[in-house]
Amino acid sequence: MLLTSENQTLDSYAPGLRERLYGHGLLANEGAQSTAVADWSDTGGTSLIVPTALGGAGASAVDAVRFQTAIGAVAPSLAAATTMHHLSCATLFEAAEDASQEERDLIRALVEGGTVMASGFSEGSPGGSVFRPTMTARRDGDDYLLSGRKAPCSLSRSMSLLVASALVDDSERAVVLVFDGAEGLRREEFWKSPVLAAAESDALILDDVRVESDMVFLTSENDPDDVHEMTGYLWFG
Structure with a gap:
């Protein structure tokens, strides 16, 4: 069968x-x-x-x-x-x-908790690299301010958490966790085709979203050789 x-x-x-x-x-x-x-x-x-x-x-x-x-x-x-x-x-x-x-x-x-996670990692592009974040973060006291855009971003309406990659202070990559409802996070309509409409692929816009330090996983501390993020992409593939 x-x-x-x-x-x-x-x-x-x-x-x-x-x-x-x-x-x-x-x-x-x-x-x-x-x-x-x-x-x-x-x-x-x-x-x-x-x-x-x-x-x-x-x-x-x-x-x-x-x-x-x-x-x-x-x-x-x-x-x-x-x-x-x-x-x-x-x-x-x-x-x-x-x-x-x-x-x-x-x-x-x-x-x-059954958290639904949207992916804010970089999109692959000809001649580019998925390890080059499109979002940026800068330190602000003990916190970080995250800005950027992910479009399209599947699960944008059902997500409880956005898991994104970011370039911190123009020098270091990090994996950042942003909960839905955070100030400075908004959605915009993006995917207007009826094909795959239920994938909820709208745009997520982040404008100086404040993220506490324990929600920021710096690669220098957690993944200096990019092994963990690379393995994540292997699962994705």
């Missing part, structure tokens, strides 16, 4: 999600009023690839691909959008390898 192993994998990690998605149907899942992201979040899909030690489901890369394939068969927008969530998750749990216990506790709390 077509997609047998994929559907079994989906059912094992997110019980009830497949029934919800097929119950709505393709057109509803892809429409502007789609509830697919909420269905995915409600059934435990957010923690798919996060290691069990950090509160996740601990899916292998093979199972993750099967899971996403099963979703994509009935809700292409959800499959596309949640791939960006998993990129953010992978970057965080890889960073946790060298993080302090306090930082690991934070990541675990985010995972166990």
Whole structure:
């Protein structure tokens, strides 16, 4: 039977999600009023690839691909959008390898809380590098002020957290966590095509968003060789 192993994998990690998605149907899942992201979040899909030690489901890369394939068969927008969530998750749990216990506790709390994460990492471009952040941050006392733009940014309407890369003081890269509702963070309409409309790919604009230091993971401290961020992109691929 077509997609047998994929559907079994989906059912094992997110019980009830497949029934919800097929119950709505393709057109509803892809429409502007789609509830697919909420269905995915409600059934435990957010923690798919996060290691069990950090509160996740601990899916292998093979199972993750099967899971996403099963979703994509009935809700292409959800499959596309949640791939960006998993990129953010992978970057965080890889960073946790060298993080302090306090930082690991934070990541675990985010995972166990079912946090929906939007990705503010750089987009690939011809001749460019995904490791060159498009957002900038500058120190302001004990905090950082983050500015920049991510367009399109999938899950922009459902996210609880934006995980972004930034260049700090024009000299050092960092992974920065910004919670939805932060002052200086706003959304703008971007993706106007009906294709993949339910991926929620609007623009996120940040204008001097204040971020506390414990929400900023400096690469010099956590990932001097870019290994963790690179591994995050491998999961994404």
